Amino acid sequence: MTDANVHFQPLGRKTSPEKGRTLLELARDSGVAIESICGSAGKCGKCKVIIRSGAANLSPPNRSETGLLGDKPVLAGTRLACQATIVSEGDVVVEVPEESRRGHHRLLAAGEERATKLKPAMTKTVIELPPATLADVRADDDRFLEVLRKGARTSSMMSPGAHRTLPGALRDGSWSVTATLFRGKEVVRVDPGDTTGELYGVAVDIGTTKVVAYLIDLTSGKVLATESMPNPQIPFGEDVMSRITFTTKTPDGNERLQKVILDGLNSLISKLSSTSGVPQENILEVMVVGNTAMHHLFFGIPAKHLASAPYAPAVRTSLVYDAGQMGVDIYPFGKVSSLPNVAGFVGADAIADLVSSGLYRDTHIGMMIDIGTNTEIIAGNKDRLVSCSSASGPAFEGAHIKFGMRASTGAIERVWIDPASRDVRIQTVEDARPRGICGSGIVDAIAEMLRSGILDPSGRITDDKGDRRVRKGSNGVREYVLVWGKDTETGEDITVAQHDIEEIQLAKAAIFTGVSTLMRKLGVKCKDLERVYAAGAFGTYVDASSAITIGMYPDIPVTRIRFVGNAAGSGARMALKSTHVRDLAEKLSKKVEYVELAAQKDFQSEFAKAMFLPHRDLGRFPSVKTGKG
């Protein structure tokens, strides 16, 4: 029938679907990429879809589906796209959940942004002045300010930039000029003629590991260019603590760390400028977010006290510094601003996460988890917000993992192990020959090893089934061969070592201890969590089911997990675009309560229990079924 359709929500449509074909195939035909790793064997469960209507036109659910998904979800319409086939003519409406969309994770990493009404801090206004004559020899500034203030503005002041540009602009523009004001109060620049169409800013997320900068057209809100680089402070210390230690042990250590990040940012700005053709001189503001240590080091504020109890930050309040004074290569009398911090280890990046997620205005209870070298967690709703920080370390970025690597070409990012045959299937970035394992790959691997019984709940690699992939490594400690050398780029076997598993256990235990502590503070249980915002590149790439399986995320239905990508970057962009967002952020940073995890009396025992896979207290992970369970 020519008028029958399969609608994939959102995105695609397949007209005249052929009988006998699977939803997975039809989706691919219509340009909708659905995850699948088991070769359509109905075994990996990644290709979950929800049938919104026309279920009768599909094959009935088979055993693979009920086994993997459970009877109840299947009754409610959940199917495996690789198993459900077209059996009769008629429309079918298929919802592809976020979780099942291939590539969606990667796209999201740029950060999802809530619509923001443009209200940038820098504004431009055209004004016409009476020319100076021998009969009216008032000073340029008096002449200018009189007209500017008439325009219903408050008592605007002029910055050195305005003093320098005013006299030339007045004469070059025949007494018609464009004034640029910061927050409606400070004139920072005057240009001849009408330049209101040119208004640019840069939003920057300074992560401990990665720095991302976005060039924004502040007249349209559009991102004109994006550039990123590894944080150039990495050579001085991989994590926040070791960088702070560097500042305490090295004379002018703070200055040196400031210099490298400033140089780094300047190189990003230079690239943004050449990519977009926007002169650096026309970039008027930089909005910076980062964790508190990155924030302090960037702004030249001593960071050393962050490293010792009670870990109080030097500065909470939102900052506005002069770009020239800071040494940031934009218009020298432009501004470098920041969002506010909350605590020593909950910084402006967490506030950016909060702002961009919308958690602060939800009525139901939600949680924001931004996984990085340091993981910030904020939980609550419009009434109350609590926060904490976990030193999760860089394992999820591939550090300290034997075959760990960044999520670049050839990185194993998805792993599926057939529990029966112990066959391993992998998916790599750009489908290249595997070179190593990235963060989402190692979490998948551990989750699959646990489900298949290769790991016991303590994280130990077992060999009770004589699996030849389980072997002793060169150091005599067990390891698991994920890919045999014949199939890898280097010819070397890619393995998951016992030590790798311990690293991930430490990291996920740190995160879950934060999660559980905040839930206890709020007096809520997992079932009460209506929404978990998973932020950060890793938090977005990682398979949510696997993250729950290893006990990193709380045990909630994966549909409640919302991937918000680089939410810190999104928040920075929103703040750059709108002073309302900044004002909101300032309010929120005062409202968010900070919980010092290490000061909680049961912190040690909570952490120890969270080292288990998924947890020592299995009652907290009722949905997780492990091979050794």
Place this chain on the structure above:
Amino acid sequence: MTDANVHFQPLGRKTSPEKGRTLLELARDSGVAIESICGSAGKCGKCKVIIRSGAANLSPPNRSETGLLGDKPVLAGTRLACQATIVSEGDVVVEVPEESRRGHHRLLAAGEERATKLKPAMTKTVIELPPATLADVRADDDRFLEVLRKGARTSSMMSPGAHRTLPGALRDGSWSVTATLFRGKEVVRVDPGDTTGELYGVAVDIGTTKVVAYLIDLTSGKVLATESMPNPQIPFGEDVMSRITFTTKTPDGNERLQKVILDGLNSLISKLSSTSGVPQENILEVMVVGNTAMHHLFFGIPAKHLASAPYAPAVRTSLVYDAGQMGVDIYPFGKVSSLPNVAGFVGADAIADLVSSGLYRDTHIGMMIDIGTNTEIIAGNKDRLVSCSSASGPAFEGAHIKFGMRASTGAIERVWIDPASRDVRIQTVEDARPRGICGSGIVDAIAEMLRSGILDPSGRITDDKGDRRVRKGSNGVREYVLVWGKDTETGEDITVAQHDIEEIQLAKAAIFTGVSTLMRKLGVKCKDLERVYAAGAFGTYVDASSAITIGMYPDIPVTRIRFVGNAAGSGARMALKSTHVRDLAEKLSKKVEYVELAAQKDFQSEFAKAMFLPHRDLGRFPSVKTGKG
């Protein structure tokens, strides 16, 4: 009689004065230096004093006195100290007018300063904070601002300097710190413990020719050190106009001129610091005055429009820039401030003159004349003030004068010519052998040459008396030998050339045209001028009678002339010490009306008439008697 006294007001007293001795001798004995150049011959008239009581104990006035001083003044008590002798026992009270005090001029050059109540812009306050604990992990800035704001202060903000110094100060000072605030609003620095005793600032007068800087202890108001240097911009142009021309003809000319003056100021600050032992880091503010061009060039504001009609300044308003941003080597988050300008050629230095003189609050009509390469004149009283600027050039500083030199060792600073014998007497700086003539010397010389009939009113050197000092120079033009080679340091005759006289005529005509234009604007005559404030080093050194004789100052009794020395420097110091003075200056700069001399329809003819000695219209100088009159 042992209990008889001669009191010299102010300053000295001579007990048991011997009969037959002159007041001049008694004054010297009691440490009061009175001017005299004719060797007590009763001829030069410099040693004028006023007898306030005990006139009967003195010799009666002789002919020299009535001849030189006039009958009426002598009747009113004016005497020549070299002629009046003690004739009987009894007290005598003698007033030594400013004009007659030797060395007073030089002392005054530092600038007389009206008492200023200390209210510096930078203030320090000690505050005690509750320490940060695990139970109170508020950010340092929140903790600090809460206590600071409780102290009845308005919403204080923190500058980058405060952010950088706060965390260390809190811990080093055991939570007791000293906050430095700018104008009570912006925290610029936080020091551990109590540092309220250390508060320093620098006041700077940037003259076209000379830069003077004063280091002030802002807790006591005392000047701790003074340093000066020639303006390092001189190689780029001797006067304001040629420097502005340099900026228009040289790419980055404005930047280059800014750099040299900044470097110059920094070297003065460095010297002030080493002389006084006050670390540069503890200097918190620099208050700058200068003419509008010097002001603009210093602050990096384009100066080129000052050179073309209508000569509007780019900036009138008082400035406050960050020291670090400016590149001024004090505490980097300290401030560099300025007083406001009035017009393109009436700058912050004129406002400083006005503030320090007190003219703005007088009820009678007065005039302030600050002679420099550019001469600023302000006239009026508390009700109305008018101002103008004259391009008087650097002749008074010795430039373009054949034997011209600065007022340094060996400079002829006083000249007296006996009208009868044509004998010449000179006085030099430090009484050294003469090397050249400084500004006050050349004015004296011309005045004396005029009085003795060596010059005619057009300024031509005449030889009708066969004076052998009048001769043809090597260029065939007449010159007058002031000192024969046998008496000079170099062995060369020191002469006043015809060209030198023309230079001085041009300069004094420029000044007097301004003086007369402002008097006309106010509708007043010379007799209405109750007070003339003579400012600037030259204006203070110069003999007031000679200045009147050549027609530079208006013809008023010399007792109405008040020497205020480097009034611009004094005003800068006052402004540094008190924000009240700054607020007053800001008001005054708006109140002072500016008169563009070149735009006055009779400017050319007024100028031409003022070229004569003293003036084409002798009715304007009734007191001046010339040899050719």
